[in-house]
Amino acid sequence: MSRVECHDDGMSLRHAVLGMLADEPGSGYDLLKRFERAMANVWPATQSQLYGELGKLEAAGMIRVHAEGPRGRKEYEITDAGLAELRHWLVEVDPGGPPRSAGLLRVYFLGSVAAEQARGYVAAMGETAAEREKRLAELEGTIDWGDDNQSVYGRLVLEWGKRFSAMQREWAEWAVEQIE
Amino acid sequence: MSRVECHDDGMSLRHAVLGMLADEPGSGYDLLKRFERAMANVWPATQSQLYGELGKLEAAGMIRVHAEGPRGRKEYEITDAGLAELRHWLVEVDPGGPPRSAGLLRVYFLGSVAAEQARGYVAAMGETAAEREKRLAELEGTIDWGDDNQSVYGRLVLEWGKRFSAMQREWAEWAVEQIE
């Protein structure tokens, strides 16, 4: 039974870090801020996890210390091996289906509470989505989009978020009417 | 600074198990099959994790062994404490925003590969979504929906899945045109 070893995805923080360093070198501290700014809604990461991952990536030869600064600052850059791994992951690894959704999990079990409360919960999901929709639309206006890669792909992600939020809002509006 | 302790969400498998047992008592083996059938796309769980969680829930007094059967079978039922916890989680705990998405994470970094490959990746996302959309539509036809709670809320979840898949397919169609 010969079979190509093409195993799992997983360990995506690793690839998020590689992706950011491929774009531009930086320290753990820099990356932390970039994560907060750009990826809080797609792939949140904590400070602990970031520094741990940087250590592992350096040990694996996928990044290297490129410059040192004050206060022990270590600025990392991606290596050829790291870039190869990033590209492999981007193109060849199966991204898998939709992820776990705690919000949706609850919907399954709303039969355990009164219909009024169930309707309230679904309505709250809709409101949360509506707020996010509005926030993303505002965010879109404040960014000055160029035609560089970051702008192009950043815009795709933002658009996905807007469509997702709109979908959820519309679904919630429909769903409250289905309950009772 | 007085503050009500209303901490995190997290540990949702616990609540998934409570929800299933609230609906109908069953053994770990039963729940495993129910997870595979009904929740594979919303909250997948492994056999190990299920048995572990059943042990913890029993220790916490949220479920109890209701009947024993052949082969060491232990049939659990939910207790009043468990039902209270489930309802608390359903109604009062903040579900949080959209979860991590490895697929979307990749989109951020598509600038690291050639435009042609990026387009290929986004197109594949669209095809995956289209297949899921079709599969869910077929699934909807095979189920005979009543007007019991399970049917009502199960239908809401299924509809969410259909809308999500359609959104992703449409986004991907739009996105491939944005690349170059």
Next chain:
DNA sequence: TATGACATGTAACTAGTTACATGATTCA
């Protein structure tokens, strides 16, 4: 009597979170 379904568990691991701990530099 052997296969497949039923049934439960443990061990070792990866991923991720929260809290703690430390210290250097800048600048008002």
Next chain:
DNA sequence: TGAATCATGTAACTAGTTACATGTCATA
């Protein structure tokens, strides 16, 4: 000189996955 920011790290924990391990019962 004191506060904010810069900067890195560790410890202890929860959640989740994969692989292993064991044994029972029905039935063809």
